[in-house]
Amino acid sequence: MVAGPTSVGPGKDRLRLWIRLLRASRTIEAELRERLKKEFDTTLPRFDVMAALYRSPEGMLMSDLSRFLLVSNGNVTGIVDRLVSEGLVTRARRNGDRRTSMVRLTEEGSKSFAAMAAAHEGWVGELLGTVSEDDARRLTGMLKSFRSNWEGRE
């Protein structure tokens, strides 16, 4: 998926775009993963889960997390397991519906995330530093419209 087009013809521009998109996100992702590991001894998936929870102080269901993060249910189970064992989040069985459990950041998890988020934002600013703020907004707009259009039909 990181290789270039294997032929020429119509539709090539979108294929090229996809390849660039993927290479860019993989490059940035790798760098962020490495820094999270080095600076905070954590991983990107853990960071993602904590970021989602940070925005929802009331908590999220496992299925909410799975949908929001675009990963499978089973995947979330494992990551949350580890975060629980590290004391960063809690899983509280609900009275209303005993199938579900509400996942929340602990006090420690919240503090920990706030520190990571600040560093993270700085890193992204640095790594995307060659993109002007103006281009950033334009690009974001294009990607946003793509997403809402395409996801609407699945």
Added chain:
Amino acid sequence: MVAGPTSVGPGKDRLRLWIRLLRASRTIEAELRERLKKEFDTTLPRFDVMAALYRSPEGMLMSDLSRFLLVSNGNVTGIVDRLVSEGLVTRARRNGDRRTSMVRLTEEGSKSFAAMAAAHEGWVGELLGTVSEDDARRLTGMLKSFRSNWEGRE
């Protein structure tokens, strides 16, 4: 990494861009992975390796593959192992430098990839269908310049 910014202020536009970029590539990647599985009973990493080899009929070293695909050495070892056991690629020890081995697509691997690549290009065209060819070229240009700038300094 898929969550939105957790505060407002300067540098937010780049963070937003990064989040969009990541969500877009994850969404498309998931769809392509699913189709490769369903239609060709293979995986994205296998497809990536085969795509790289398809462009290099003379073959590639393990380290070439690793560098080109932006993944670790050990990772490539495992994927190539599986492709070899499926008869899609060969690993040939070289006389010149016996540490290295040249990886090539087999006849079967080449045929197999050609079929997948055609379908793959169609899928990408479809999934990015809402991006105009013109926007696609513009976006590609922005991403290209970002990449070359940033990678130059590591």
Added chain:
DNA sequence: GACAATTATTTCAAGCTTAAAGTTTTATAA
């Protein structure tokens, strides 16, 4: 109220991924 279907989650097997440590081969240099 039974009971089938649905929903939320976990478990499982297989494969992907990384960083770090280990192996073998080649290059360097005293």
Added chain:
DNA sequence: TTATAAAACTTTAAGCTTGAAATAATTGTC
């Protein structure tokens, strides 16, 4: 030479990831 370092790979341990199967609880529907 003969160490010593460097390079190309592989192996390993831990964790991430998926899709599918299994559990458990809830919601129709009769």
